[in-house]
Amino acid sequence: MIIALATYGARLASLFDTAPQLCLYLDSGHDCCLTAYFDLGQSSLGTRVSILRENEVQALICGGISGCTHRILSESGIQVIPWIRGQKEEVLAAWQKKDFSHLAMPGCQRHCRGRGRLEKQKNYMNKHRRQQ
Amino acid sequence: MHFPESLPCETILDSIADGVFTVDLSWNITSFNRAASQITGITVQEALGQKCWEVFHSSLCDGDCALRSCLDLKRTISNKSIFIIRPDGQKVPISISAAPLHDLQGKLIGGVETFRDLTAMQLMRQKVDGQYTFEDIVGKSRALSKVFAILPQIAKSPSTVLLCGESGTGKELFARAIHNLSPRHSGPLITVNCGALPENLLESELFGYKAGAFTDAKKDKPGRFELAHGGSIFLDEIGDLPLSLQVKLLRVLQEKSFEPLGGVQSISTDVRIIAATNRNLAQMVQEEKFRQDLFYRLNVVQLELPPLRKRPEDIPLLINHFIQRLNILQDKDIQGVSEDVLNLLLRYKFPGNIRELENILEYTFILCSSGFIQLEHLPDNLHPSLKAADRPQPASPMTLEQIKCQAVLTALERNQGKKMATCRELQISKDTLRRMLQRCQ
Numbered sequence: 411m412i413i414a415l416a417t418y419g420a421r422l423a424s425l426f427d428t429a430p431q432l433c434l435y436l437d438s439g440h441d442c443c444l445t446a447y448f449d450l451g452q453s454s455l456g457t458r459v460s461i462l463r464e465n466e467v468q469a470l471i472c473g474g475i476s477g478c479t480h481r482i483l484s485e486s487g488i489q490v491i492p493w494i495r496g497q498k499e500e501v502l503a504a505w506q507k508k509d510f511s512h513l514a515m516p517g518c519q520r521h522c523r524g525r526g527r528l529e530k531q532k533n534y535m536n537k538h539r540r541q542q
Numbered sequence: 543m544h545f546p547e548s549l550p551c552e553t554i555l556d557s558i559a560d561g562v563f564t565v566d567l568s569w570n571i572t573s574f575n576r577a578a579s580q581i582t583g584i585t586v587q588e589a590l591g592q593k594c595w596e597v598f599h600s601s602l603c604d605g606d607c608a609l610r611s612c613l614d615l616k617r618t619i620s621n622k623s624i625f626i627i628r629p630d631g632q633k634v635p636i637s638i639s640a641a642p643l644h645d646l647q648g649k650l651i652g653g654v655e656t657f658r659d660l661t662a663m664q665l666m667r668q669k670v671d672g673q674y675t676f677e678d679i680v681g682k683s684r685a686l687s688k689v690f691a692i693l694p695q696i697a698k699s700p701s702t703v704l705l706c707g708e709s710g711t712g713k714e715l716f717a718r719a720i721h722n723l724s725p726r727h728s729g730p731l732i733t734v735n736c737g738a739l740p741e742n743l744l745e746s747e748l749f750g751y752k753a754g755a756f757t758d759a760k761k762d763k764p765g766r767f768e769l770a771h772g773g774s775i776f777l778d779e780i781g782d783l784p785l786s787l788q789v790k791l792l793r794v795l796q797e798k799s800f801e802p803l804g805g806v807q808s809i810s811t812d813v814r815i816i817a818a819t820n821r822n823l824a825q826m827v828q829e830e831k832f833r834q835d836l837f838y839r840l841n842v843v844q845l846e847l848p849p850l851r852k853r854p855e856d857i858p859l860l861i862n863h864f865i866q867r868l869n870i871l872q873d874k875d876i877q878g879v880s881e882d883v884l885n886l887l888l889r890y891k892f893p894g895n896i897r898e899l900e901n902i903l904e905y906t907f908i909l910c911s912s913g914f915i916q917l918e919h920l921p922d923n924l925h926p927s928l929k930a931a932d933r934p935q936p937a938s939p940m941t942l943e944q945i946k947c948q949a950v951l952t953a954l955e956r957n958q959g960k961k962m963a964t965c966r967e968l969q970i971s972k973d974t975l976r977r978m979l980q981r982c983q
Contacts, residue, residue: 424595424603425627456723459694474599477631478677482723485691493629495596515599516592517584518629 411437412445413505414462416472421497426472427455427479434465435502442502455479462488471501473515493518561636561659564643565594565609566652581636581659583628594655600626600638608640609653616642623660633677635660662870669871679715680863681856685848689716696843697723702795704780704840705818707847710897713818716847717776726814729773732766737782745787746803755804767800767811774814780840781821781832788833795839815840850892850899857888860896864903865915872907879906879915880967882956886917886925913969947982950975 415422416429423429430450435442448461459482462470469489483490494501496513504510511519552573555562561578563571574589574597582589584597595603601624602608612619618641625635638657645651668678679686696703697720705713714733721731739747746755750765766775777783783791794800795815799808817840826832850857861884865876879887892898906919917925950968957963965972 418604424599425601427627428601428604430605454722454727456694456697456725456727459723460698463694473596474627474629475631476627476633476677478679480631481682481687481690482694485687486694495593515596515629517588517597 411468412466413437413442413469413471414465414467415498415501416470417498422471422473422495422501424473426458426470426475426492429472432458432461433498434467437505442505455482459483459486462486469505471505471510474518559658561657562654563589563594563598564652564654567650569594569609571597572652578657581634581657582626583630583632598626598655599628600624600636602638608638609655612640613642613650613653618642626657635664665867665870678863679712679719680859681853682859683848683853683856685853686856689845689847692845693719694723696720696845698725699843700814701842702815702817702840703843703845704823705816705845705847706823707818707820708849708893708895709820710895711847711849712896713820713847714776714778716845717774717778717816717818720816721774721776721814724774724814726773730770731774731776732770733776733778734766735778736787737779741784741787744784745790748787749790749800749802750805751803752805755802759804762802765800765802767794767813768802768809770811770813772812774816777815777817779819780817781819781823781826785831785833788836792833792836792839795836850895854888857899858884860899861887861903864900868903868907874907875912876907876910877912877914880917881963882917882967883915883920886920890924914966916967943981946978950978951982954979 413435415433415435416426417423417431417433418429419431423431432448432450433444434446434448436445446465450458450461453461459479462483463486467488469491470483471491471494473493473495475483475490475492480490480492491510493515494504494510494513495515496504501510501513504513552575555573555575556577558575559577561581562573562575563578564573566572571589571592571594574584574586576586579586579589582598589597594609595607602622608619608622608624618639620639622638623635624638625633627633636657637660638655640653640655642650643652643654693716703717703720705716707713717733718731721727734744734748736744746763746765748765748767750763750768751759753759753761777791790800794811794813798812799810801808823832823837823841827834827837850860861879865878868874869876887899887902894901902921902924903915905921906915909919910916950964953964953967954961957967961972961975965975968975970978
């Protein structure tokens with residue numbers, strides 16, 4: 411499968427929405443090989459989403475990401491693993507182990523797992539349906 | 543400026559409404575004030591000792607860092623407008639200033655950055671200009687997710703889009719989203735409400751006019767199609783477009799050109815058309831109120847926006863969103879809606895959709911000064927059983943203690959005996975509720 415890292419030089423970029431580079435890796439199961447590199451510059455959100463979709467990226471690992479961008483990518487079928495920090499090599503190693511707990515950005519641990527206030531809303535709605 | 547050593551710096555910094563943080567020469571955060579924590583959503587403990595880009599998440603952190611610039615150039619940077627993204631995904635517009643920090647010997651030891659939350663200012667501007675953005679589309683329902691799933695593809699193509707949906711479903715927001723995701727995002731997005739202007743004014747508005755075209759036409763005026771060149775034009779209420787103008791619009795779609803009023807030369811146009819309607823255009827074609835050829839030209843890509851009653855799971859999110867916005871605009875601290883109000887709103891059909899929900903909440907803000915919005919704050923048409931004439935009147939005058947007992951027992955009954963829900967509604971602690979119930983029995 412193809413995974414993408416939103417980067418700034420040797421590290422993950424602070425934000426996907428303004429990340430200067432996108433590195434695509436082919437995960438063969440044993441290791442990850444760099445297959446493509448995109449210089450994003452000031453590219454718009456539409457361009458970034460297009461690059462990911464056209465290159466059949468299945469997972470994106472990135473730093474911060476805005477809610478609406480996260481939604482667009484998720485609805486496109488791309489697994490988004492946000493709020494991660496670190497050098498590219500350690501991020502890829504964490505991907506192999508499927509464990510990013512030690513690379514979560516400060517204060518963002520619960521958002522890495524995709525939970526938080528929206529999970530609370532879902533729980534409330536489920537409770538409401540059961541009561542009805 | 544000499545700063546006395548005896549003054550408590552931390553207390554002073556924590557009293558400031560702007561966020562302030564300092565970094566050392568390795569970009570580790572060495573101090574982080576209370577406002578910085580509130581604006582970024584990261585606690586002081588979580589921030590201290592971390593790399594600033596891993597805490598701040600700003601649009602400058604990757605290659606354009608203001609702190610790095612001011613340290614390299616040895617000068618201060620003032621009032622630069624950027625944005626940060628909080629861990630909950632919310633984009634926050636801020637204005638930053640940065641300066642290098644030196645010790646008493648003049649040696650560079652790091653930098654200081656201050657930032658101001660511009661959310662309130664942005665909301666005011668949005669309210670005035672009506673320029674809401676993609677981030678204002680709130681909802682996680684399946685119905686909305688289906689729309690989001692195809693939005694990037696629709697945006698990327700040059701095809702004309704027809705947005706269909708009831709009034710108040712956010713058609714303009716989606717038009718903006720399509721434009722912002724498209725290759726034309728750096729061009730203009732011009733909006734025209736085809737139902738708002740009379741026919742003669744609408745024609746000059748859309749296509750412009752030449753000097754002398756009519757009595758008051760003293761100089762050339764470009765129309766909306768010309769202003770939208772290179773970008774997109776959003777034609778709202780397209781079903782209200784008069785038949786005479788439908789012909790002209792069809793020509794624009796077919797030949798990419800038009801003539802302004804009083805003009806003899808055609809003007810070519812490079813515009814992507816996004817149209818919207820709350821009417822059934824297919825039926826209007828049958829009734830010969832809308833041209834069939836224009837309908838097929840507009841209907842290349844149709845996007846159906848779901849009404850709010852088909853996405854009830856988004857109601858709590860929308861309520862939260864509007865309350866946050868209204869709190870900022872009106873400088874209030876409303877905590878939310880009571881469970882009764884939420885249950886009622888979840889059952890309401892919202893014929894006016896999201897706009898109606900927003901209006902209802904705006905109404906409640908007039909009556910509710912703080913705490914949770916209660917049933918009595920809602921408009922009467924939503925909760926007619928609370929009308930004063932229908933309320934049961936007591937048979938004889940009651941003491942204050944008796945009135946309090948009645949209020950507590952009624953609230954307890956309304957919350958089906960749930961004491962915590964009763965406490966939240968009455969805004970009292972559970973100990974106070976326990977004491978009052980003991981006195982009442």
